Amino acid sequence: DTEVTQTPKHLVMGMTNKKSLKCEQHMGHRAMYWYKQKAKKPPELMFVYSYEKLSINESVPSRFSPECPNSSLLNLHLHALQPEDSALYLCASSQGEVTGGSEKLFFGSGTQLSVL
Amino acid sequence: SQQGEEDPQALSIQEGENATMNCSYKTSINNLQWYRQNSGRGLVHLILIRSNEREKHSGRLRVTLDTSKKSSSLLITASRAADTASYFCAYGVDSSYKLIFGSGTRLLVRP
Numbered sequence: 078d079t080e081v082t083q084t085p086k087h088l089v090m091g092m093t094n095k096k097s098l099k100c101e102q103h104m105g106h107r108a109m110y111w112y113k114q115k116a117k118k119p120p121e122l123m124f125v126y127s128y129e130k131l132s133i134n135e136s137v138p139s140r141f142s143p144e145c146p147n148s149s150l151l152n153l154h155l156h157a158l159q160p161e162d163s164a165l166y167l168c169a170s171s172q173g174e175v176t177g178g179s180e181k182l183f184f185g186s187g188t189q190l191s192v193l
Numbered sequence: 194s195q196q197g198e199e200d201p202q203a204l205s206i207q208e209g210e211n212a213t214m215n216c217s218y219k220t221s222i223n224n225l226q227w228y229r230q231n232s233g234r235g236l237v238h239l240i241l242i243r244s245n246e247r248e249k250h251s252g253r254l255r256v257t258l259d260t261s262k263k264s265s266s267l268l269i270t271a272s273r274a275a276d277t278a279s280y281f282c283a284y285g286v287d288s289s290y291k292l293i294f295g296s297g298t299r300l301l302v303r304p
Binding site for chain 2 (some may be wrong): 098110118120125132133171173177
């Protein structure tokens with residue numbers, strides 16, 4: 078199984094809503110990532126978990142709250158988002174053994190989020 | 194910003210032609226990777242080239258890396274309509290898991 082599964086595929090939420098994005102992999106990877114991608118732009122790193130510990134937070138606003146309950150699951154909790162947060166949110170995983178851009182990332186298909 | 198630049202931003206070619214896209218970056222890197230993204234979907238890893246390698250092949254893909262010029266190129270030979278996608282270079286700049294993506298090239302292969 079070389080898949081990263083993200084749910085939901087599409088999400089529409091109001092600015093006062095609370096929602097969560099979910100990501101799952103069963104490849105035994107120990108590094109998991111959240112990226113945000115606006116249309117026609119490259120993915121931008123938000124968070125990295127390594128062995129279930131938060132390793133990187135790219136100064137993301139606190140209305141985005143990541144969680145890694147176990148080595149297979151990654152969540153992104155959303156609260157009080159703004160319309161400019163509308164984007165494709167991508168989850169990825171890698172083996173978690175070597176740093177410095179040395180590992181290939183496996184990406185999920187993403188959650189297309191619209192904030193009204 | 195550490196984000197790399199890719200050119201061209203967009204490329205339209207006929208099926209059967211070769212497509213070349215270039216990536217330039219600003220800092221020293223350990224390795225460089227290339228990814229493909231079909232419209233609105235997740236990214237797929239294509240190839241990784243290490244900083245001590247100059248050229249690497251995988252099927253119809255050829256990647257070069259020139260660390261002195263801080264640039265890499267991806268060549269797709271004998272392109273097919275199914276190659277239509279966005280292509281991104283990506284690299285690490287420190288000893289963390291951080292992977293930075295270039296600005297991307299949108300490739301259209303006309304049947």
